[in-house]
Amino acid sequence: MQAGKGFDVGGWRGRRVLVLGDVMLDRFVYGHVERISPEGPIPVLRFDNEKLMLGGAANVARNIASLGGVPVLVGVLGEDAEADLITGTLLGEDGIEGRLLRHGGHPTTVKTRFVAAGQQMLRLDVEKMLVLDAGLRDRLAGQVEEAIEGLGAIVLSDYAKGVLSPELVSAVMAIAARHGVPVVVDPKRVDASVYRGARVMTPNALEALQATGFDTSTDEGAEAAARMLCEKGGVQSVVLTRGAQGMTIYAPGEEEGSVPVHIPTAASEVFDVSGAGDTVIATLSLGIAAGLPIARAAALANAAAGVAVAKLGTAAVHASELQRALFDRSVSDQENKVLGGDDAIAQVRRWQAEGRSVGFTNGCFDLVHPGHIAILQKARAACDRLVVALNTDASVKRLKGPSRPVQTETARAIVMASIGAVDLVTLFDEDTPIDLIEALRPDVLIKGADYRIDQVVGADIVRQQGGRVVLIPIEEGHSTTSIIARAG
Known part of the structure; x- marks a missing residue:
């Protein structure tokens, strides 16, 4: 399958996509190791610099912006300095419309990665499961309803931190259905029926295994898992991401995806997989917002992921980088x-x-x-x-x-x-x-x-x-x- 055949990534410029999910702050601490600590058999990381960037659902929005879309971000933050940093600086830097609610007593999720010589040495997570009460749920659904006009797609970016409760997902699905807006889901729940009515779901290999029991390391197992998720979960299509084995696409309602299709990974070099799934769902949602078939949008997402994993940190892929990758693959496809x-x-x-x-x-x-x-x-x-x-x-x-x-x-x-x-x-x-x-x-x-x-x-x-x-x-x-x- 040729990614981007007949499609310029400029074709989705200006498309509005709403992202609802678990918003995080990603902190990368970079340093170098010269010795082992005398206090224990651990390396001593000498600090060089640090970088702060949007993570989780916010990184999906960040990728949508860098690819030329117009993201609207809905989620929950704590009443803390990290939340101030997200709303006061980072959203503006990345051109994201924020519709973020504050919730006292709930810390903003922060993931700190310690990196030396291009390798992660340790990750420290500061997080607390959010208990989504009826009031907060209704306020989040209200934000979606207020922003619904002109949306090309809604993304549910589920990191299992509590924002996407079954009740909120059901409410958002109903809003989307009333307005004819397709929903794209990056799932975390084993019960796929929670996402019933979604246009496409993007489980990874482990998530598909947990939800269906099929070993997705083989094409046959991946096909069986994709079919089961569609049939039992009530979603219209599945894009199953399989890491180094690429993707399996099953979209029974569309001509190009009526038979499961397997596409190889587009990654030639892998430096850091942080946020690659966010890049996939951001690209996929923009493709759907632009009216592309699922299979074609997934092929573009696969190419974008190949760009993302060649970068260090929670990477955002720019439209120009994706266009260049598509050009390079087109030349390779001609040879092939x-x-x-x-x-x-x-x-x-x-x-x-x-x-x-x-x-x-x-x-x-x-x-x-x-x-x-x-x-x-x-x-x-x-x-x-x-x-x-x-x-x-x-x-x-x-x-x-x-x-x-x-x-x-x-x-x-x-x-x-x-x-x-x-x-x-x-x-x-x-x-x-x-x-x-x-x-x-x-x-x-x-x-x-x-x-x-x-x-x-x-x-x-x-x-x-x-x-x-x-x-x-x-x-x-x-x-x-x-x-x-x-x-x-």
Whole structure:
């Protein structure tokens, strides 16, 4: 799945997303270790500097802001200096609209991480479970109701610190339903039915295991867990985050996610996973607010998480960083489109197992011209995934003569892979692609309308397997031969 295909992250700029949940302060104390304490077998951290930033649900809001959205943050803080710091400085620095309630006797949650040489040595948590009484619950629900106009999504960021009680979640779900606002949930409760009615839920592997009993370390287990969470929890879709194993996406109400899809992690280097889940749900909520399908929004979230874990601290990902990561992956995807032999067959089988129709067309495509592009676009419209088979250099020479091809098979494959309508490029050395068609078993065989169906190589094979043959009208005025003649 190509993250961001057909979507610029600027497309969600200005979308308002409300984040409700457990607001925290993250403190990072940086230093260096030179010796072991004489008082005990522990390292002595010599202080260098410290950094304070928004954490928990506030970090979700921070990521929404840095990605170009407009976050509204609702939660509960204590009557203390840490709360003053959050409301007085940090929210303003990150461009967040704060609708935060103060509650005496309840300390603001603070997580302090001690770091040396890029590694966390210790984390100190100062926290107390919030007891959410009816009055406080109603005030929080009131904040959501007051901010509901113009919202593209609501995020429930549950860190199990007490804000998101079942009663408050139910009240917010009702408000969202009345106004037609999708709800995105980062869960902590084992009973997923608490979040019934949510558009999407994003459990991690451990949370899914605890809620369903399925081992999500395997694709099969992750699929089973996602299905159970949807069915028993009453949520519309699940994006199951699996760390180094990537994501499993199940959105039965949408074409792209009706069959569980697994996408590999986008992280190339991992320095700090702090807040990566916040980045995922922030990106996912913005994608949904912008009207993207769940699978596409999740692919963007996966790419954003890859950027986040390459940073130190509770990281916020900026729109420019995500756009750059998507560009780099697009270049990599073009290279990965060119497959041969068993790899090409395996990819076609994966697509077909996902319920996607696979189209096949072939040609020399020596000098790609507008006529080729038009044919490829029409071919892609006839199927879900398009395979283009290129004649090798040796095959082209036999068909076109010793002066052809003008471009090598490697160059032709790179050009073909860069065309958005093309999903896979492979090569064949024979004069016809009959053996390749037999091996790939495409659902749709596509050729130019200058052929009759009975002249299309492999038509009988595809039709016998229940497939179909599509003839695409040829664009007049475009010819590789004429281009070469004019150049000469």
